[in-house]
Structures are given as structure tokens and as C-alpha cells.
Amino acid sequence: MPSSPLRVAVVCMSNVNRSMEAHRVLRKNGFHVRSFGAGSHVRLPGGPRKPPVLYDFSTPYKKMHGDLSSKDQKRYQRNGVLRILRRNERIKPGPERFQECPDPFDVIFTCGQRAYNRVVVADLCARDQETWQPVPVVNVDIDDTLEAASLGASIICELCQGLQQAGDTQSRLAELLQAAEEKTGRSFLHTVCFY
Secondary structure, eight states: OOSSOOEEEEEESSSSSHHHHHHHHHHHTTOEEEEEEOSSSEEEOOOTTSOOEEEOTTSOHHHHHHHHHHHHHHHHHHTSHHHHHHHHHHHOSSOOBGGGOOOOOSEEEESSHHHHHIIIIIIITTSOOSSOOEEEEEEOOOOSSHHHHHHHHHHHHHHHHHHHHHSOHHHHHHHHHHHHHHHHSOOOEEEEEEO
16 A cells, blocks of 8 residues: 555536535545646536626635625525535635646546546646656546535545555556446546646
8 A cells, every 4th residue: 555645636617516525525535635627717606597607716715605695695505505615615715727737646537528628638638748657537427416526526535545555546447447337337437648
């Protein structure tokens, strides 16, 4: 078993719900984890027949919470967004974009096909490789709901635990993904990129 915890990145589009729930669960289980968004803005639901509310990635979760509370506290309390933002504040100050992070990771999980495409195709494959260190990128499709985020976080945590025990991320990944596919009935898109 490796002496240091696995360095894990979890990426969804806005770094609000899915990646942050996985961040919470992985941190609780002792992993060195960072979470990110891959979109151009943080997008939160605007309400029935209203456009989404957009924030820059530099906006702290606390400020989003205050802004939405002043706009329509009942709506954002009811749909769970205020609770999610409060949870996020306890984890880190604000959302981060994956494209702006130069740090290496042992494994990267994305929480949907759009995030996977942004991370793999639009970012990692376009970066200048400095160390040529391989990093597996695994997509776990997670609907953007509280329940799905919780389930997705446990799947990601189980995969991380398996990789941590294996000690060699590359050699065990296919085997762990196969077992996870059989257990969950999901398929996991994955590839290896280089830093």
C-alpha cells in the first residue's frame, strides 16, 4: 500500500454539487482531493422558465449564497441550492476551474460526459506535456441531483479505495472498473492522458 494518499481530482461543470459531494466524501476517507468545474461559468438553476444564474469561478460560495438568498430565499431553500452552498463553504472558499490548475494528480474523475470531454479533449490533450507522467481520467456519469451526487461520490470513493490498495493505479484500473461495472450496471468511460 502506498505511503501517501492518492492525489485525486474530481471535476463536474460548475464545482457546486457533484464534484463537491465527491470532494466531501473522499476527504472524509483520507484522500488528498481537489474538486473543480470545467465550464466557463458556475451555473445554478434560475427557476421555472428563468435562465440559469451565472457566476464567475472567482465568486465565493458564501457570496453566491447571499445573492440567491436575497433574490428568492424560499425557492433556493426548497430546491436545495442554499444547503449545497453552505456545505461547500465548509469544504473550501469557492469554486475552481480545472483548466487553471497545473498540479499533477494520480487519477482524475469527471462527473459527466461534458466534463470528461472538456478535461480530456479540450484541456489535457492540449497542454504542453512537461513530465509525461500518465494520469487516468475516469468518467462516472452522475445526474446533477443531490441523491445522484451522493451515490456517485460513493462509487468514486470505492474506486479510489481500490486504487489506493493496489498501489499501482495503471495496472489495476481496468480490473477495478470492470468490477464496478458489474456491481453498478454502469459503464465507465476512461482514458490515460499525460502531464
